[in-house]
Amino acid sequence: MLVPHESSADCKNGGYNIPRGTILLVNAWAIHRNPNVWDDSTSFKPERFEGVEVEPSKLMPFGMGRRSCPGSGLAQRVVGLTLGSLIQSFDWKRISEEEIDLAEGKGATIPKAKPLEAMCKARNIIDVVVLESALNV
Numbered sequence: 001m002l003v004p005h006e007s008s009a010d011c012k013n014g015g016y017n018i019p020r021g022t023i024l025l026v027n028a029w030a031i032h033r034n035p036n037v038w039d040d041s042t043s044f045k046p047e048r049f050e051g052v053e054v055e056p057s058k059l060m061p062f063g064m065g066r067r068s069c070p071g072s073g074l075a076q077r078v079v080g081l082t083l084g085s086l087i088q089s090f091d092w093k094r095i096s097e098e099e100i101d102l103a104e105g106k107g108a109t110i111p112k113a114k115p116l117e118a119m120c121k122a123r124n125i126i127d128v129v130v131l132e133s134a135l136n137v
């Protein structure tokens with residue numbers, strides 16, 4: 001569910017009359033798993049978004065409309081930068097050959113039910129980065 005909102009005036013949405021003062025919740029969880037919109041809708045397939053422009057009403061991780069997330073631009077840059085830095089700076093290994101369990105846990109942010117465990121070892125590049133910042137080069 002996205003953040004609850006309250007209608008500031010009587011309005012109509014999707015054929016429903018919504019009186020002023022109604023608490024409205026958008027079920028983004030269901031919209032993002034709608035089998036009429038997405039092929040294999042419950043599978044984790046990030047490649048489905050490669051090179052395609054998706055209609056905002058079908059994909060709304062940051063909400064939509066005038067109360068959508070004002071930090072979305074910053075967030076998208078930071079997520080890419082953080083992931084890139086982790087891949088660039090560490091060698092990663094899985095701790096077992098068992099298939100990763102992607103089952104969802106409870107909570108508004110839908111954490112994994114079983115936390116992902118991995119091993120990481122700093123790459124040599126880290127020494128260079130730390131040394132350069134220590135010497136302020």
Ligand code: HEM
Nearest residue numbers: 002003061062063064066067068069070071072074075076
């Ligand atoms: C991956 C990171 C983030 C996600 C997934 C996310 C998602 C969301 C969502 C779903 C909403 C509610 C939209 C709605 O009510 O329809 C929201 C609102 C908001 N977000 Fe984010 N957000 C993220 C990062 C950020 C960052 C980095 C900032 C600030 C620097 C930020 C500031 C806000 C604010 C102030 C609101 C309230 C906007 C309003 O009610 O008018 N968010 N965000």
